[in-house]
């Protein structure tokens with residue numbers, strides 16, 4: 001048996017493995033061992049998956065028997081989720097779960113991921129392999145998008161958040177920079193406060209490019225709230241790093 005990156009042709013077997021675990025209601029866990037996954041989701045995210053396979057002798061690619069899987073999904077600034085961890089009954093208890101996790105974690109450096117989290121009801125297993133429980137509220141809201149697809153959401157959630165070696169996720173703001181965004185959010189993004197007469201908004205240039213900002217045409221004025229945001233030459237907003245934001249603030253209603 002060996003570990004390798006998953007292939008498109010592995011998807012039906014991965015789905016069967018995961019969904020058979022999801023349907024189980026053992027004594028220790030009455031809601032199923034893991035989240036079910038659809039074929040669509042698996043085909044779309046197949047690059048995230050590593051599989052444990054029994055190679056089919058003398059046969060071509062795509063005929064291996066899948067006995068385990070685990071995925072690492074990049075989700076946010078420096079953050080990835082370890083998910084869909086399963087080892088077939090026939091292969092359990094031989095260190096393949098540990099090996100799958102090790103293989104998946106080895107992808108972090110190349111992806112510049114510095115915090116790996118997971119949501120699990122198998123806390124003891126993951127604690128044994130270097131994960132530590134954290135307060136779920138330290139995870140960015142982005143992670144809840146998957147929770148809302150879970151049949152247990154709000155009614156029977158029994159999952160614990162853990163991160164590898166107890167790493168804390170970076171705190172990053174979702175760029176809500178409309179006129180209604182809080183001054184704190186605007187300051188964190190290095191943007192000037194919105195002036196009610198609309199001068200800044202009307203002045204947004206079609207040329208919002210970094211080159212435009214870098215050619216010296218900005219006025220270097222700083223925000224009245226002490227933020228480091230600046231105007232570019234045509235009155236548009238720039239972040240403190242000299243790049244214009246990749247979005248336009250909503251015009252004042």
Ligand SMILES: CC(C)(COP(=O)(O)OP(=O)(O)OC[C@H]1O[C@@H](n2cnc3c(N)ncnc32)[C@H](O)[C@@H]1OP(=O)(O)O)[C@@H](O)C(=O)NCCC(=O)NCCS
Pocket residue numbers: 021033034085086087088091092093094095096097098099119120121122124125126128
């Ligand atoms: C949990 C699971 C992935 C473990 O796979 P496995 O291949 O049997 O695990 P390993 O053999 O690599 O075990 C690694 C270590 O964890 C321990 N371990 C295994 N299952 C455990 C569990 N349920 N609780 C606590 N420790 C466990 C082993 O004793 C072993 O310890 P050791 O290295 O000190 O001897 C497997 O049982 C499974 O697929 N379960 C159903 C799906 C599931 O629950 N997935 C997790 C969803 S969040």
